[in-house]
Amino acid sequence: MKSLLIAMKDMKIQLKDRKQLVLMLLMPIVLTAILGTALKGVLDSGEAPKTVLGLYNQDHHEVTEGFIDSVLQSKEMKSSLELKIVRSEKQLKGFLEGGKIDAGLVLPDQWGASLVAGKSVGALIYQGSGKEINAAFVQQLTDTYAKSVQTVSGSTTFAVTNLVMQAKQAGESFNPEKPAKQIAAAAAGAIANTNYIEDVPVGNKSVSAMQYYAAAMAAMFLLFNAMNGGKSFHIERGTETLARLMATPTTSGAILRGKFLGTWFIALLQFLVFMIVTHYVLAVDWGSNVWQTLILAFAYSFAVAGLSMVVAAFTKSERAADAIGSVGVQVFAILGGSMLPIASFPEILRNISKVTPNSWALTSFVDIMGGSATWNSLLLPVFVMIGMGLCAAAIGVWHLRVKY
Amino acid sequence: MLKVENIKKSYQQKEIVKGITLEVEKGEAFGLLGPNGAGKSTAISMICGLVPYDDGEILVDGLSVKKRPMDIKRKIGLVPQDIALYPTMSALDNLLFWGKMYGLKGPDAKSRANEILEMVGLEDRRKEQIQTFSGGMKRRINIGAALMHEPELLIMDEPTVGIDPQSRNHILETVKSLNKAGMTIIYTSHYMEEVEYLCNRIAILDHGEVIASGTTQELDAQLAGGTILRMEVEQYTEDFLNQIESLNGVEQVNAESNQQLNILLKEDQKTMTEIIRLSVENNITIREFKREEANLESLFLKLTGRTLRD
Numbered sequence: 092m093k094s095l096l097i098a099m100k101d102m103k104i105q106l107k108d109r110k111q112l113v114l115m116l117l118m119p120i121v122l123t124a125i126l127g128t129a130l131k132g133v134l135d136s137g138e139a140p141k142t143v144l145g146l147y148n149q150d151h152h153e154v155t156e157g158f159i160d161s162v163l164q165s166k167e168m169k170s171s172l173e174l175k176i177v178r179s180e181k182q183l184k185g186f187l188e189g190g191k192i193d194a195g196l197v198l199p200d201q202w203g204a205s206l207v208a209g210k211s212v213g214a215l216i217y218q219g220s221g222k223e224i225n226a227a228f229v230q231q232l233t234d235t236y237a238k239s240v241q242t243v244s245g246s247t248t249f250a251v252t253n254l255v256m257q258a259k260q261a262g263e264s265f266n267p268e269k270p271a272k273q274i275a276a277a278a279a280g281a282i283a284n285t286n287y288i289e290d291v292p293v294g295n296k297s298v299s300a301m302q303y304y305a306a307a308m309a310a311m312f313l314l315f316n317a318m319n320g321g322k323s324f325h326i327e328r329g330t331e332t333l334a335r336l337m338a339t340p341t342t343s344g345a346i347l348r349g350k351f352l353g354t355w356f357i358a359l360l361q362f363l364v365f366m367i368v369t370h371y372v373l374a375v376d377w378g379s380n381v382w383q384t385l386i387l388a389f390a391y392s393f394a395v396a397g398l399s400m401v402v403a404a405f406t407k408s409e410r411a412a413d414a415i416g417s418v419g420v421q422v423f424a425i426l427g428g429s430m431l432p433i434a435s436f437p438e439i440l441r442n443i444s445k446v447t448p449n450s451w452a453l454t455s456f457v458d459i460m461g462g463s464a465t466w467n468s469l470l471l472p473v474f475v476m477i478g479m480g481l482c483a484a485a486i487g488v489w490h491l492r493v494k495y
Numbered sequence: 496m497l498k499v500e501n502i503k504k505s506y507q508q509k510e511i512v513k514g515i516t517l518e519v520e521k522g523e524a525f526g527l528l529g530p531n532g533a534g535k536s537t538a539i540s541m542i543c544g545l546v547p548y549d550d551g552e553i554l555v556d557g558l559s560v561k562k563r564p565m566d567i568k569r570k571i572g573l574v575p576q577d578i579a580l581y582p583t584m585s586a587l588d589n590l591l592f593w594g595k596m597y598g599l600k601g602p603d604a605k606s607r608a609n610e611i612l613e614m615v616g617l618e619d620r621r622k623e624q625i626q627t628f629s630g631g632m633k634r635r636i637n638i639g640a641a642l643m644h645e646p647e648l649l650i651m652d653e654p655t656v657g658i659d660p661q662s663r664n665h666i667l668e669t670v671k672s673l674n675k676a677g678m679t680i681i682y683t684s685h686y687m688e689e690v691e692y693l694c695n696r697i698a699i700l701d702h703g704e705v706i707a708s709g710t711t712q713e714l715d716a717q718l719a720g721g722t723i724l725r726m727e728v729e730q731y732t733e734d735f736l737n738q739i740e741s742l743n744g745v746e747q748v749n750a751e752s753n754q755q756l757n758i759l760l761k762e763d764q765k766t767m768t769e770i771i772r773l774s775v776e777n778n779i780t781i782r783e784f785k786r787e788e789a790n791l792e793s794l795f796l797k798l799t800g801r802t803l804r805d
Binding site: 340 | 540543544545565566568569571573575576577578579580581582583584588592593595596597598624640
């Protein structure tokens with residue numbers, strides 16, 4: 092109960108601090124708008140990410156072979172795509188789990204024929220952990236090729252049918268095979284020259300630059316609460332309110348819990364306000380399952396609150412907490428993908444980024460936005476972030492108790 | 496109400512409190528007097544259970560601070576030396592928060608906060624943020640916060656530092672009336688006139704020790720009617736100091752600075768004439784020559800050779 096009183100008091104103080112409100116709410120919204128708009132071109136139609144693609148092909152139709160030869164193994168794709176042919180779907184999944192490939196593509200039997208017939212037997216795309224952009228890239232290639240073939244096939248059929256009709260009306264005999272082949276060849280050339288990178292879809296929906304940066308800014312600016320939580324300890328110590336709290340019949344455990352809860356609640360509130368404002372003002376779609384987003388925010392805020400205890404414990408003054416917190420937020424933000432998408436990082440940095448809670452949060456927010464997140468797939472990030480929060484809080488509390 | 500038995504405290508192998516023994520009766524106003532660094536705040540922190548003591552025992556209403564800290568904290572109201580309030584919260588919200596931390600519930604806390612605001616004369620500014628208040632007003636709310644739970648023992652650590660005379664008087668009168676109403680008060684200050692005005696009994700602390708204690712009359716008696724003479728001269732010499740010290744009516748000479756001398760006199764008129772004579776003979780220009788009646792300050796000077804504000 093007293094912990095809640097302390098937490099509510101901390102929230103009240105933060106909400107009355109206009110400077111903090113600007114930093115914590117207005118800044119991320121403005122930055123989302125700026126980055127989402129300015130980097131739209133880079134993220135939505137920029138250079139393709141380097142991707143190792145595992146391919147399991149069950150189809151031997153010439154359209155399918157054309158896709159593999161003219162698109163996936165084309166000269167233009169060489170710098171972006173490395174193809175690994177596998178013998179089975181099981182092997183493909185194994186490669187994904189082992190991190191040998193970034194994404195997997197299964198082209199089912201009759202895929203090519205179905206495209207020519209104007210129908211579609213869907214190709215299956217598998218995504219490696221943390222490889223949303225790579226999977227999105229492969230999906231975009233496949234979709235664009237499929238649409239192109241369907242369009243060309245439809246127009247070839249239409250053109251040849253017209254030629255046959257006209258020849259019949261003129262009383263001439265007409266062999267459609269030759270013009271059909273010429274049209275198909277011309278169309279195939281056009282398909283091969285098509286720009287396949289137009290959008291960045293993840294899962295079954297596209298994630299726009301605005302969406303990505305909304306999630307990135309939320310992940311980054313929530314981190315400032317770790318710094319603010321740590322600072323509030325030093326402020327209370329400096330003004331003797333901490334001593335006064337200790338002079339009340341309140342245990343030190345309840346005071347520490349109160350400080351933790353205060354940071355947790357503030358971070359959650361910040362996220363909620365940010366999510367609502369970006370949704371209504373910047374039209375950011377946070378995904379179809381709001382509960383997934385909220386659970387994730389809950390876990391991420393918990394991790395941030397844990398970090399605030401570490402900042403409080405391992406800094407000596409408000410200024411030190413400010414300095415270390417600011418640098419820490421920036422390092423975490425860069426590592427966690429808030430500045431540049433994690434997918435564009437080299438392998439080693441991608442692995443290092445996993446030690447940051449914001450990397451887990453951002454990846455999962457993007458998954459939810461893209462519709463590829465399931466409750467099962469969110470379990471790991473949620474548990475990792477709660478675990479990080481618990482460990483950080485335990486270290487912080489232990490050190491604070493030793494210190495004071 | 497409070498029994499402090501030979502408590503000791505060391506920080507980094509330096510003994511800060513060297514064995515303080517005190518007893519404060521229920522309903523008494525007890526003064527702790529001493530210069531900065533005398534150990535007053537540390538002693539208070541130990542009584543409030545904020546700092547553990549290394550040796551000795553502190554009993555509040557018969558309960559050991561070490562064994563029953565939570566029960567003791569409910570009985571004590573602490574007014575810290577600094578303004579321990581939340582500046583961006585209103586006066587009312589601050590009082591409500593501190594009241595609730597002592598277990599007061601919604602309506603009770605609210606009515607008590609209104610009582611306190613009236614008591615400290617700030618009821619018309621209840622909704623204003625503390626940061627908009629003057630130093631004196633902040634001090635009054637600082638005291639009010641300690642009174643929310645109607646403590647049996649009110650401990651005030653230098654509650655009038657840096658405030659205007661009007662607020663100071665208001666605080667002194669409030670403390671006086673609280674004491675009259677039966678509240679036990681421990682008042683620490685280095686303003687001896689405040690302690691003399693408020694307290695029945697006084698302990699003088701220096702270097703972590705009680706160097707004198709008793710009622711104001713008992714302490715005055717230790718001076719046996721002595722007088723303090725404050726002299727400001729242009730420049731004195733060692734020889735001049737020795738000559739003054741050798742006078743029969745002089746108990747002690749303390750050179751506060753190159754120009755300031757504090758002289759404790761056993762006899763009054765005759766000795767002062769002698770001092771003036773010596774000044775003329777030694778060619779010492781006197782800028783100021785002020786005689787003060789015996790008080791706690793002169794007692795402190797007698798005991799330590801320093802002034803309380805040193």
